[in-house]
Amino acid sequence: MDIRKVKKLIELLEESGIAEIEIHEGEESVRISRGSTLVAPQATHSVPQPAAPVAPPSEPVKAHLAVADNTPSNDYSGEGHVINSPMVGIFYSSPSPEEPAFIGKGEAVKSGEVICIIEAMKIMNQIEADIDGKLLRVLVENGEAVEYGQPLFVIEIS
Numbered sequence: 001m002d003i004r005k006v007k008k009l010i011e012l013l014e015e016s017g018i019a020e021i022e023i024h025e026g027e028e029s030v031r032i033s034r035g036s037t038l039v040a041p042q043a044t045h046s047v048p049q050p051a052a053p054v055a056p057p058s059e060p061v062k063a064h065l066a067v068a069d070n071t072p073s074n075d076y077s078g079e080g081h082v083i084n085s086p087m088v089g090i091f092y093s094s095p096s097p098e099e100p101a102f103i104g105k106g107e108a109v110k111s112g113e114v115i116c117i118i119e120a121m122k123i124m125n126q127i128e129a130d131i132d133g134k135l136l137r138v139l140v141e142n143g144e145a146v147e148y149g150q151p152l153f154v155i156e157i158s
Helices: 003-015 061-068
Strands: 020-025 028-033 040-043 081-084 089-092 114-120 123-128 133-138 151-157
Touching: 003 020, 003 028, 114 151
Parallel strands: none
Antiparallel strands: 020 028, 028 040, 081 151, 089 114, 114 123, 133 151
């Protein structure tokens, strides 16, 4: 399934009041849920399980939606421009383990320049800088799983 379709489904889920959506396309399927932070491919040959009884919410819906919001808990905006992850996946700082990082602390970065790769569903997605500046901080480790909206870099605007 194309990653752009998955992104669009996430956007639709965020804009609507729907808690969960599951889409099947041929032999591939994707389930996206507000309560979960993972978008996981699933096999279509699953055995249906009985639904568990649903208890009424013990907290107001507004508070529940705030928990599901992927707003970063750490605010780095006071340090400079923050580049957040546009998707869920695995963060890679270089094109391969043998090669140097795309960008290092203190180096200049140009808008449109590739600064990392995020692997999502076995697709390597190049993430580009959205501003010119100097890299102040890398906020994640190479090979670390990242969430949608998670801060990745802090850039000093030039």
